[in-house]
Amino acid sequence: MRNNLDRLGGAHSPQSDVPQMDGGNGLSFVVPTEHVELPSKGLHYPTNHPLHGQETVEIRFMTAKDEDTLTSKSLIKKGVVIDKLISDLIIDKQVRTDSLLIGDRNAIIVAARMSGYGPDYDTKVSCPSCNKSQEYSFDLQSPQINYALDDEALTNLGVVKTQEGYLQITLPMSKFQITFRLLTGREEKYIVEKLASKTVVNNETNATDVLRLTILAVNGSGDRQQIEQLINALPARDSIYFKKLLKMITPNISYTNTFECRFCGFDTEMEVPFTADFFWVNR
Ligand SMILES: [Zn+2]
8 A cells, every 4th residue: 555645636736636427427537637847848849749839748647547557567677667657648649758858758757756646755765975775855846947948048059940940059179060959768768778788887888879869960961871970080079068068958857955874974966866766655
């Protein structure tokens, strides 16, 4: 049994929370929905994407069936638990989970968890210094949100938006003009899987993977071979510049708290990881 039933609802006020009789055919319950604010404000989706220009996305509250999804051994094994949950929760079935920008995906995950279990995220963390495990609590109601920059702010960073909704920048060293997009859940999964399959985590590979997945064209040409050549020969300064820029303009939601060890006093910044564990509560 879950021990936090009392938190159900939490800070959320459902739009419809009263079971209604359905024309005498039995009990029907309209699962409440809510509009989740998208950190991207819909600004970085290509023009043909259903979330292009949308500041929010409608999701329904979590139900007992979603709990089954979260505990499904086969889904966990395949690493698709969160994808399945998001896909079930989004009302507009034209929105494909793997096409969501990472920040928007995380915002949906947070909203879903709050609708199911309330705003307190109690978890156990191990102190990086003395290794002792201890309870730690995050308040999900106070996120740090990095919203998408508007066109003017992008222009000030030298970034131009293309007609299709992609981004363009001229690299400072090589002067190559690259067209790129921000990472979606699909690409993030690819990177995570690739890293997980390696015995040694190699940051250098990760760096070129990010370039490979974001860069769509060089000097107007989308030829993958040319892009590959560029990536392999890209001056480190350009690569570092581009990654810093990506971080700055990528919309996201995060929770960073200062953790102080109860046992040894060590303090550090802790960030909530949005994995399947995020949904783990005492059931
Ligand atoms: Zn410690």
